[in-house]
Amino acid sequence: MDGATFLNEHSIAPTPIRVSIIEILQANDKPISYDEFLTKIKANKTTIYRNLDILLDKNLIIKNEIDHKSFYELADHAKAYFVCETCHKLEEIELPKLPGKSVKSVVIKGLCEKCS
Numbered sequence: 001m002d003g004a005t006f007l008n009e010h011s012i013a014p015t016p017i018r019v020s021i022i023e024i025l026q027a028n029d030k031p032i033s034y035d036e037f038l039t040k041i042k043a044n045k046t047t048i049y050r051n052l053d054i055l056l057d058k059n060l061i062i063k064n065e066i067d068h069k070s071f072y073e074l075a076d077h078a079k080a081y082f083v084c085e086t087c088h089k090l091e092e093i094e095l096p097k098l099p100g101k102s103v104k105s106v107v108i109k110g111l112c113e114k115c116s
Contacts, residue, residue, distance in 0.1 A: 001026075002019075002023070003018070003019035003020070003021075003022035003023040003026070004019050006022050006026075007019065007022060010058060010060055012054065012055075012058060012060075015051070017041060017043050017047060017048065017051050018051050018054070018055070020040070020041050021037065021041070021048075021051055021052065021055065021061075022055075022060075022074075024036075024037065024040055024041075025061065025072065025073055025074045026074065028073075030073070030090060031062075031064060031071035031072060031073040031081075031090070032071065032072050032073065033069055033070065033071050033072075034048070034049075034052075034069070034070045034071075034072070035069075037052075037072075052072060059075055059104075060074070060075055061073060061074055061075055062074075062075045062079060062104050062105045064079075064081070064105050064107050065107075066083050066088075066090070066107060067088070075104065078095050078103050078104055078105065079092065079095070079104075079105045079106070080092065080093050080094065080095040080096065080105070080106040080107075080108070081093065081105075081106070081107050081108065082108050082109075082110065082112070083107060083108070083109050083110075084109075084110070084111055084112035084114075084115055085109050085110065085111060085115075086111055086112075086115035087112060087114065087115050089112055091112075093108070
């Protein structure tokens with residue numbers, strides 16, 4: 001589904017920047033850093049942040065902070081990641097079961113097999 005259709009289905013006006021954000025996230029199978037958005041979208045930082053906040057408020061995207069850097073992805077399902085503190089490899093892992101809790105995302109930090 002294209003970005004404009006996605007936004008319309010969620011009652012959000014499909015501005016060119018919002019469409020670009022959604023299509024960038026749809027095209028990637030890993031979280032995207034804010035810096036990556038800056039290289040792909042021709043807009044000022046405030047405009048990109050404001051549009052990311054709108055999508056976050058509508059629960060259409062998930063934001064995780066890893067090493068003081070923000071990463072974004074579509075909120076199509078709850079996500080869990082393991083991040084190696086040495087090589088910074090990001091790996092999606094099975095989300096732990098937490099009865100009675102509504103989890104959006106989890107980040108677990110440690111050392112991968114290669115770095116331990």
